[in-house]
Amino acid sequence: MKTVPLQSAKKSAVSCHNCSLSELCLPRGLNREELDLLESSINKTIKIKKKDYLFHRGDNQKAIFAIKAGAIKTSLSTPDGEEQILGFYLPGDLLGFDAFARDRHTCDAQALDDTLVCELSMDNFQELCGKLPIMRGQMMRQIGTEIEREQMLLLTLGQMRTEERLATFLSSLSERNKDRGFSQAEFNLPMARHDLANYLGMAVETLSRMFSRLQEEKIIAVQHRLVKIEDMGRLKQLAHHTCRPASDVL
Amino acid sequence: MKTVPLQSAKKSAVSCHNCSLSELCLPRGLNREELDLLESSINKTIKIKKKDYLFHRGDNQKAIFAIKAGAIKTSLSTPDGEEQILGFYLPGDLLGFDAFARDRHTCDAQALDDTLVCELSMDNFQELCGKLPIMRGQMMRQIGTEIEREQMLLLTLGQMRTEERLATFLSSLSERNKDRGFSQAEFNLPMARHDLANYLGMAVETLSRMFSRLQEEKIIAVQHRLVKIEDMGRLKQLAHHTCRPASDVL
DNA sequence: GCAGTGTTTTGATTTAAATCAAAAAACATG
DNA sequence: CATGTTTTTTGATTTAAATCAAAACACTGC
Numbered sequence: 001m002k003t004v005p006l007q008s009a010k011k012s013a014v015s016c017h018n019c020s021l022s023e024l025c026l027p028r029g030l031n032r033e034e035l036d037l038l039e040s041s042i043n044k045t046i047k048i049k050k051k052d053y054l055f056h057r058g059d060n061q062k063a064i065f066a067i068k069a070g071a072i073k074t075s076l077s078t079p080d081g082e083e084q085i086l087g088f089y090l091p092g093d094l095l096g097f098d099a100f101a102r103d104r105h106t107c108d109a110q111a112l113d114d115t116l117v118c119e120l121s122m123d124n125f126q127e128l129c130g131k132l133p134i135m136r137g138q139m140m141r142q143i144g145t146e147i148e149r150e151q152m153l154l155l156t157l158g159q160m161r162t163e164e165r166l167a168t169f170l171s172s173l174s175e176r177n178k179d180r181g182f183s184q185a186e187f188n189l190p191m192a193r194h195d196l197a198n199y200l201g202m203a204v205e206t207l208s209r210m211f212s213r214l215q216e217e218k219i220i221a222v223q224h225r226l227v228k229i230e231d232m233g234r235l236k237q238l239a240h241h242t243c244r245p246a247s248d249v250l
Numbered sequence: 251m252k253t254v255p256l257q258s259a260k261k262s263a264v265s266c267h268n269c270s271l272s273e274l275c276l277p278r279g280l281n282r283e284e285l286d287l288l289e290s291s292i293n294k295t296i297k298i299k300k301k302d303y304l305f306h307r308g309d310n311q312k313a314i315f316a317i318k319a320g321a322i323k324t325s326l327s328t329p330d331g332e333e334q335i336l337g338f339y340l341p342g343d344l345l346g347f348d349a350f351a352r353d354r355h356t357c358d359a360q361a362l363d364d365t366l367v368c369e370l371s372m373d374n375f376q377e378l379c380g381k382l383p384i385m386r387g388q389m390m391r392q393i394g395t396e397i398e399r400e401q402m403l404l405l406t407l408g409q410m411r412t413e414e415r416l417a418t419f420l421s422s423l424s425e426r427n428k429d430r431g432f433s434q435a436e437f438n439l440p441m442a443r444h445d446l447a448n449y450l451g452m453a454v455e456t457l458s459r460m461f462s463r464l465q466e467e468k469i470i471a472v473q474h475r476l477v478k479i480e481d482m483g484r485l486k487q488l489a490h491h492t493c494r495p496a497s498d499v500l
Numbered sequence: 501g502c503a504g505t506g507t508t509t510t511g512a513t514t515t516a517a518a519t520c521a522a523a524a525a526a527c528a529t530g
Numbered sequence: 531c532a533t534g535t536t537t538t539t540t541g542a543t544t545t546a547a548a549t550c551a552a553a554a555c556a557c558t559g560c
Contacts, residue, residue, distance in 0.1 A: 100391060
């Protein structure tokens with residue numbers, strides 16, 4: 001595997017001022033000066049080829065990463081080779097918080113596709129958190145989001161039947177797309193069936209059957225990785241387990 | 251339910267200098283002055299009676315809490331009443347980080363027993379994080395621990411069979427006790443079967459059967475909530491999924 | 501375009517765990 | 531301490547999902 005530069009990598013467009021993700025990964029309410037400080041703290045943009053790793057379990061924590069393009073999966077694996085995928089990270093997501101407990105990553109992070117990430121070194125992270133309370137608040141918020149995401153997944157794995165799990169997943173991916181300004185009714189899955197099945201704690205065959213079932217019920221239409229949601233109401237009904245705090249509904 | 255003062259509540263022994271948990275919940279390496287600042291930030295010690303709530307889903311985040319005595323469970327529940335227990339918090343544990351994303355708690359926290367908790371208000375938390383980098387680091391570490399704990403539970407729920415789940419749970423509770431200077435071979439479960447079954451994503455009947463099976467296999471001996479580990483080797487073998495980064499083994 | 505490889509779907513069968521049902525044990529209460 | 535209530539265990543049966551097996555379908559590189 002040669003390290004060929006990716007076509008998609010617009011070289012050195014590394015500016016937080018005009019980054020398309022700034023709404024997502026940056027604190028709102030930073031003034032120009034503060035934004036400059038943040039920007040100067042972003043070390044560089046890293047390119048990771050599909051199937052390559054951003055970090056491995058046990059690696060020293062070098063940085064907090066922000067996905068600019070592509071997709072990353074994180075996973076935990078056991079000595080006997082069983083893997084559990086913990087999360088999929090898409091553009092606008094931050095990852096690397098898992099290493100806070102031991103200064104070493106507790107999971108592996110692998111690119112599902114050619115991927116671009118911004119890197120905020122831990123030194124700079126510490127400095128920013130010390131100097132800019134807003135920045136610290138934003139980071140805390142991101143960490144909270146990570147905890148919340150894991151909690152939802154625990155509810156999914158612990159309480160739902162396989163069909164509900166898939167419905168919940170599709171429903172939240174749809175929500176996510178809406179929040180990002182993309183179509184909530186039609187989108188491509190960034191991961192293979194194998195990975196999604198693992199993430200949702202079921203066999204690939206079962207996942208496939210559930211896709212087929214949702215399609216038979218005219219709730220979705222799938223072809224390969226393209227998903228169209230035909231009946232959002234019934235999908236959300238199936239995924240009704242997905243619940244945010246009541247306050248959030250207001 | 252009257253609010254009777256708990257017998258165990260040694261009134262106003264609220265000092266971080268001599269708190270028995272200081273080794274656990276406080277940063278090492280604070281000087282006297284810094285420790286005073288921390289101590290003056292701890293608002294008070296709260297008493298919660300068994301079955302009462304420390305906070306509810308949707309509540310504004312008032313504080314970060316540290317368990318001094320007793321036990322708390324956190325859980326997420328769905329509109330239709332399904333519950334998933336997310337964690338059990340024992341003396342020395344911190345909780346409340348779930349609210350970071352929205353300034354509101356995303357889960358319920360209920361006392362399994364009469365419980366004492368220290369409260370660090372969010373204002374004081376922010377101030378400490380700003381003023382004392384060591385304190386901030388310690389908090390980050392605690393948050394990382396929370397994320398790591400949830401990741402392990404995801405692996406447990408997603409990949410293990412029911413017997414392995416119980417073995418993993420018992421094994422890590424044993425580890426925890428060892429770390430805290432208690433017996434690793436004999437301890438009381440702080441929760442009812444119902445709660446443990448829910449936490450481990452299985453039916454109560456299944457959990458009971460797995461306890462019986464481990465007992466038949468002479469790996470443990472149980473009577474009610476008292477667990478004696480008879481064969482730690484085989485228990486850990488069954489729970490071999492529990493894996494920390496290799497670095498940690500050194 | 502086609503062979504070869506990996507991925508996904510579909511079908512048949514097995515199995516682990518849920519559910520249903522009831523007894524036994526522990527706990528609370530008057 | 532006897533009674534009612536809850537919790538836990540044990541047993542029989544059902545069921546959802548895993549596994550096993552194979553076909554269909556995409557994707558790769560020549």
